[in-house]
Amino acid sequence: MNSLSTTEEKVLSITNLSKRYEEAGHKVHALKHTSLHLKQGEFLAIMGTSGSGKSTFLNLVGALDSPNEGTIALNGRVHPDMFKEPYATQYRSENIGFIFQSYNLLKDLSVEENIALPLILKNIPVKEMKARVAEMVGLVGLSDWRKHRPVQLSGGQQQRVAIARALITKPPIILADEPTGNLDFNTTTEVLRVLGQMKEQLGQSIILVTHDPYVATFADRVLFFHDGQIAAEYICRKDEQDMDRILSRFRAIMGRAQ
Numbered sequence: 001m002n003s004l005s006t007t008e009e010k011v012l013s014i015t016n017l018s019k020r021y022e023e024a025g026h027k028v029h030a031l032k033h034t035s036l037h038l039k040q041g042e043f044l045a046i047m048g049t050s051g052s053g054k055s056t057f058l059n060l061v062g063a064l065d066s067p068n069e070g071t072i073a074l075n076g077r078v079h080p081d082m083f084k085e086p087y088a089t090q091y092r093s094e095n096i097g098f099i100f101q102s103y104n105l106l107k108d109l110s111v112e113e114n115i116a117l118p119l120i121l122k123n124i125p126v127k128e129m130k131a132r133v134a135e136m137v138g139l140v141g142l143s144d145w146r147k148h149r150p151v152q153l154s155g156g157q158q159q160r161v162a163i164a165r166a167l168i169t170k171p172p173i174i175l176a177d178e179p180t181g182n183l184d185f186n187t188t189t190e191v192l193r194v195l196g197q198m199k200e201q202l203g204q205s206i207i208l209v210t211h212d213p214y215v216a217t218f219a220d221r222v223l224f225f226h227d228g229q230i231a232a233e234y235i236c237r238k239d240e241q242d243m244d245r246i247l248s249r250f251r252a253i254m255g256r257a258q
């Protein structure tokens with residue numbers, strides 16, 4: 001493989017990213033000189049102790065917050081205004097799909113209306129919008145539920161709506177913060193399978209923050225954050241031992257935290 005194709009494969013190149021907060025005179029170095037590459041189609045899970053900087057990292061990658069130092073290159077290019085409005089909003093709308101623990105669906109809209117929302121905001125013509133929503137509703141297995149409102153759905157179904165909404169514009173990167181935090185084991189499995197299938201079909205890269213080592217086994221790679229830094233990495237082998245290995249790495253990090 002030549003160096004050009006290697007560069008092209010990296011959808012995100014994060015270099016030396018740092019974030020410091022100061023509140024009431026108290027300084028917190030939430031993220032310390034963090035660097036990583038995310039490949040096209042890669043599923044990355046982030047685990048770590050509480051307060052280790054996971055959400056801070058996700059917020060910076062999503063340009064919801066700005067760093068004190070460091071750069072994020074998308075497809076090899078650093079945009080000088082990535083963290084400034086109005087470009088930050090454009091960056092998010094073109095490149096990022098967000099999935100949250102609390103689904104964040106609009107309660108008065110139906111399943112298909114919730115999924116259509118990002119397309120409405122982009123002024124996509126109605127005929128194309130209907131076709132794309134119908135395809136997406138089918139991909140997440142909710143065709144029979146498309147006229148229902150969120151309150152009429154189970155937690156897993158609601159999260160599938162949120163996944164479809166995040167993916168409807170086919171953004172290259174999905175950022176998910178504890179997306180299965182409110183779901184039981186079987187529903188977690190179902191939602192992660194849907195996310196994995198969508199990734200295979202649409203080719204997205206995923207960064208998912210989780211406290212659950214079972215959830216992390218669905219990823220290609222797990223990063224363990226500790227004290228604002230990447231403390232360890234685990235490449236998933238996709239076998240039944242993955243969860244034990246992830247847990248033992250995580251416990252080693254927890255040990256360092258005590």
Ligand SMILES: Nc1ncnc2c1ncn2[C@@H]1O[C@H](COP(=O)(O)OP(=O)(O)OP(=O)(O)O)[C@@H](O)[C@H]1O
Binds near residue numbers: 028030048054
């Ligand atoms: N807006 C903020 N203002 C001040 N401090 C903040 C802010 N956001 C995060 N922090 C601090 O930065 C550090 C990292 O927080 P962050 O939320 O990124 O951790 P986390 O790993 O996501 O934690 P958790 O697993 O508990 O959600 C913590 O010490 C936190 O208190």
